Amino acid sequence: MSWSDSLRAHDTQVDLLPSRRLTVLSGPSGVGKSTVVAEIRRSHPEVWLSVSVTTRKPRPGESHGVQYFFADDDEFDRLIEADELLEWAEFAGNRYGTPRRPVLDRLTNGVPTLLEIDLQGARQVRKTMPEALLVFLAPPTWEELERRLRGRGTEPEDVIERRLAAGRVECAAEPEFDITLVNTSVQDVCHRLIALMTDPQGVTTSTNREV
Numbered sequence: 001m002s003w004s005d006s007l008r009a010h011d012t013q014v015d016l017l018p019s020r021r022l023t024v025l026s027g028p029s030g031v032g033k034s035t036v037v038a039e040i041r042r043s044h045p046e047v048w049l050s051v052s053v054t055t056r057k058p059r060p061g062e063s064h065g066v067q068y069f070f071a072d073d074d075e076f077d078r079l080i081e082a083d084e085l086l087e088w089a090e091f092a093g094n095r096y097g098t099p100r101r102p103v104l105d106r107l108t109n110g111v112p113t114l115l116e117i118d119l120q121g122a123r124q125v126r127k128t129m130p131e132a133l134l135v136f137l138a139p140p141t142w143e144e145l146e147r148r149l150r151g152r153g154t155e156p157e158d159v160i161e162r163r164l165a166a167g168r169v170e171c172a173a174e175p176e177f178d179i180t181l182v183n184t185s186v187q188d189v190c191h192r193l194i195a196l197m198t199d200p201q202g203v204t205t206s207t208n209r210e211v
């Protein structure tokens with residue numbers, strides 16, 4: 001699949017301001033967002049990736065402060081109470097939130113900043129920071145998403161079912177996003193995402209396209 005095939009715009013006149021430095025990457029659980037983020041972390045140190053706080057337990061290989069800050073419910077309540085989260089949401093039985101201060105500091109310093117968050121979080125960012133670029137990462141097909149989610153083998157069946165249900169809702173919200181990248185190849189998605197973040201004027205978009 002070519003670049004143009006994997007890029008869908010929901011608006012033929014997508015407004016890509018050069019000053020736009022905050023990018024939100026969203027999409028259904030299992031689509032490969034964290035793989036894309038890990039690849040960007042490895043290959044593009046100039047992009048700052050926000051580290052979210054979550055009440056979810058760490059998966060094997062995850063470390064505190066790298067993939068997430070792992071918190072208990074009391075700590076998460078405290079962060080909400082103190083208004084320290086830019087946005088937060090409950091997803092499949094756990095809470096996730098973006099610490100506000102580090103994001104605002106990076107944006108003030110002109111650092112390209114990426115948030116990998118769910119649909120509810122993306123909607124909150126759309127409201128509070130309307131200049132942010134919202135990117136939807138879509139699976140090539142629904143069957144592929146299901147296969148990836150089950151293949152991961154890290155979640156019990158009831159959690160997978162909840163994530164698939166949330167995925168249906170997330171996929172239906174795709175038109176709310178500025179741009180869709182179809183995850184046929186991690187390298188391709190990273191390349192496009194970096195182009196969007198670092199040279200938004202250079203992005204040409206054309207048609208709405210279905211997966």
Ligand code: 5GP
Pocket residue numbers: 026027028029033052053056087088089091096097098116117118119120121122
């Ligand atoms: P996972 O448990 O698979 O790491 O993440 C579950 C979902 O939570 C994913 O869709 C991920 O994008 C989302 N998520 C991760 N961090 C945040 C956050 O800070 N805020 C919101 N709203 N969603 C998040």
